[in-house]
Amino acid sequence: MKLWKIAYTTFLRKSRDKQELLTSILLPLVLILILGSALQGNFTSQTLGNIPVGFYTEDEGPGRESFEEFLEHEEIREWLNIIPVSDYEEGVKMVNDLDLLVLISLPPDFSERISQGLEAEIEVLDAGVSELYPSIVNSIVRSYVQGGNLYFAVGSGPGQWMGNGNPGEGTEGATEVQLIERNTFRGDNEPIRGIDYYAVTMLVMFVMWGIFSGSQSLTEDLFTPMKIRINTAPVSRLNYFIGKNFGVLGTFIVQILTIILFTKYAYGVNWGENILPIIGISLLLSFVAISLGIAVALISPSENASTSIINGFVVVATYIAGGFFPINHGEGILSLVRNFSPNYHAQRGIFHFLYGTEPGALTESILWLLGITLFAFVISLIFGRRRISEYL
């Protein structure tokens, strides 16, 4: 009873905070619209020249050599950042994680089929986050195929057509090499639109801003005269605190539902058939936010310090998760660091739920998020004890 009264009152107070409503609900709705429509435009031109493209092949023949040479061309390097991938599955996984936006792969028998005059394939696999990236890569690869480079390379001499190559198709004969475009996320070849992407990343980021709520729910009572009232009331401090955070959680639910439902019906964002799992991940993320907020409140020396820590953390966590724009993690330090970003795990979970081909990804995300929550609680316990007793 008391618990619910505390939860309800907290919810009531939060819902009266107009500024909070504005920044936690209205702002994300606006940002999703702006960023979502910007994805196809400005936003991409900045990252051109650095489109992370994986290249995988087991073909050992001249077809591979020629293609590699082609990719080495300066004009192409201006557009693409070619990353050799040694394992196909690995490459697919990197595309799924948006480490690569496109994976080009040549089958093992690529050179052989061409030399035998059979139809060969080049597969272009994309993550489906953008229409622009794959289309650039496709047109580059297409220009290669249609330019007939392949035939000069594989054939015995310049200008000589290969095997049973059909001269009847003239210089267009090169179309025997099929460009297979595939999309890792959904079979239907329809890429994720910018607005679908940003609806997810912005939802995640704005839930993460809730770290402030978590932090405030602690400091506003613990470090103020209100603590005297609460500590002298016949209710345990823990009870009070839990009740409070239930109230905060309630505000998260409203925020999450509003963002999802509004973007679904007003912007037509794809949230899948069943939104419950997405609400579930978002709620789990709000748990993470609350627990991080508590930890920050307890470890930071002042209100100002905690504000800076939270601001910095959310921005960095969003950035490395590709929340502002998809970024290339490569295999370096960034791919390790991003594991500390709750945004990354939440986004990955949601994207996989919506478009995914890796069934394990959702569970993995949930485990990571739970792990981060646990970590935050351990930090709170270690630093919190001392801090709380100092204040009493």
Next chain:
Amino acid sequence: MVLNVKDLVKRYGEETAIDHLGLSIDEGEIFGLLGPNGAGKTTLINSVLGLTKTESGHMEVLGKKLASNGNGVKKEIGVVPQDLAIYEDLTAYENVDLFASLYGLKGQQKKERVEEALEFVGLADKKKQYPKKFSGGMKRRLNIAMAIVHQPKLVIMDEPTVGIDPQSRNQILESVKTLNQRGITIIYPSHYMEEVEAICTRIAIMDRGRIIARGTKEELKQLIDFEEKGILLVDRPGEGLKTALKAIEELNDVEISQEGVTLTWGKGNQPLTRIMRIVDEQGYQLKGLKIQEPNLENVFLTLTGKTLRD
């Protein structure tokens, strides 16, 4: 006994805030805890309520140890914190209602008690307003309502009148008396001598973490032996009158002042009839005699060599 403290010690680092303090308070009192800023009043209260760790000491509230008997005793106590503890984004009613719930009140009874508490502090007509818009005095009164809504047996009000207008102040003082008439014991830490003197039935004077004197205000005044002062109200007193009065040996001092003649005499040695006769003999018309009583300020000054307020 409502409160029983023995040999309490509380340190903040090097500083001793409560220094081997002992105190007992009986039921039904308005017990004033008078001391200057930093005397340790709030620290004493916090220690007693278990809000702060103490180095040593034995403490009982309402006959029980707070630590071991947590919620049972807590229900019987109402605490008005020295600093305002209200939620500005809840209406006056909601603030009181929240704590009514925390103290276990429910349903119709809760509603009645909340209304009653707001009525009691004079905020019934403002119950739907947010404290943001309240004056300092109104906030203080809300601060009180939140602490008494559960009708405790003991109310601790830590300087409830700091920084407010005289009207709110009087209202608070009156309400303290009313609460007491209903049988509630009140502990009233304050550094306002006048307030403590006006409402408290017993007083302990505190300084530097110790209780240096206690008793009723009369008892405290008797502790010290000081001069009493009176002002003789006459029109245009002259040197003749002054000389004649000086002849009275009980009078220690005679000064002509604006209002009349200021006289000082030793405690209990008031030579009233002789003064009146001399005034008469000198041909003046006596309009009155204002006697200045000793007050707790004098007591404090005598005991500590300091004034209550700097």
